[in-house]
Amino acid sequence: MACPLRKCGNFLPVDDAVLAFIDDFRSETQMLPAGETLIREQSKAQRVFTLFSGWAFRYKTLSDGRRQILNFMLPGDFFGLQQQFTDGATYGVEALTEVAVCVFPAARLWDLYRAHPQLGYDVTWLSAREEQMLDENLLTTGRRSAIERVAVLLIHLFKRAQRVNLVDADNGFAFPLTQQHVADALGLSLVHTNRTLRRLQQLGLHELADGRMVLRNAKALKQLADYVDHPLNAVPLI
Amino acid sequence: MACPLRKCGNFLPVDDAVLAFIDDFRSETQMLPAGETLIREQSKAQRVFTLFSGWAFRYKTLSDGRRQILNFMLPGDFFGLQQQFTDGATYGVEALTEVAVCVFPAARLWDLYRAHPQLGYDVTWLSAREEQMLDENLLTTGRRSAIERVAVLLIHLFKRAQRVNLVDADNGFAFPLTQQHVADALGLSLVHTNRTLRRLQQLGLHELADGRMVLRNAKALKQLADYVDHPLNAVPLI
């Protein structure tokens, strides 16, 4: 059965043999409501995932409850890999909206490398791509001011939504994050996030209401954030 | 010829065929002085590296010069992978001390996956491991206070040095970072980094002089930093 996500045109094509392997590799497809935990911090789950629809996020928490969101996941994102190489998950993953995920048994990951080196290469590719996003997030939380941080996040999520055809003609898209999520992703307090968001909105750079975001002035946002634009190259999908 | 680093006991053993492939894969071994650039930001280098000896670091800069150090590299670390999947390097790498690196042609990376899936798996492993460190750094810069940040960094570098037998019996090891490096790694200003380092030293938690660091009270540092200890499992070496 063909995967509808694959047809959106922003993923690399694969031949039938590989497709069949992926299909067989997948143990199930799951639907989960918003707020559900996909990977529990410290747990020893033996599964890896591809997000098929919806949004999710990866996070870590300190023992006193402070939370840092590491990155957001959109359709096509592959996750759960790292726990494979450690004694357990060093982070948690939570659904931001209702999500559909393809579930794979981590134990068979090594089979994948042996049977289809191409897929192994693709896994590495996706992993490296996620690492790049982390690099950017680290630069952001470490060295950008609050207003720059928010601007970067808005553009970044916009670009990512665009890849999977989630953005409409008016630069609008569903924005399922609460301000608390934004704060936790950027290393800011909730209150200051609110003020900063408000300030950007008053400058006319974006509009955010009822879970919907519209980028009003992407160029100004990019300039404000010192954002370097990368072309939207096709990426693997597993 | 046997790699001395491999014998230190903290790397996974590999069989002779794989070893021979790695040997053939390596295009050269280079020595570079401290301060030298191994990968230039924005460049299109076609090489990946394994650090054989010395320290290096990976960083990103904003157009106005603000710099964020993403992570530090110690012997055994594999880097340069990400640029393979983008149009160029999205970060820079600089030698912190004199370094020796094994250089591999990135163009042959795909050969590696095909010829030895085991090595492909190992590359992913190393990539996932680096990502874990980035996760931790992101949590640190996003959610920890200055004193917690410094404490985390000290423990983390200590543990990493320990893995490659760089720590002596008195918990001392060569510490080639300037305070500016520490500041750039933690998202702090130089002045505040100085004060914080000083404060920790006065508390008797560590000692730092003449490029040499001694952990005086690792337990207190861990507690202060809310640091979760992971066992020192063996990792692949390429």
Added chain:
DNA sequence: CGGGGTCTTGAAACGGCTCAACAAGAGTGG
């Protein structure tokens, strides 16, 4: 002897945090 890099310290300014209160909407149960 001069100059550049690193470390150190003081003083003042400021960005972001905390505390606190309130509004609006959604869901729940009587």
Added chain:
DNA sequence: CCACTCTTGTTGAGCCGTTTCAAGACCCCG
């Protein structure tokens, strides 16, 4: 249909952690 609570967003006031500016010490090296 109305209280009630819970979640999310909003705004003010004051404080504090960190930054910035500035200056001096020390050391190595040409």
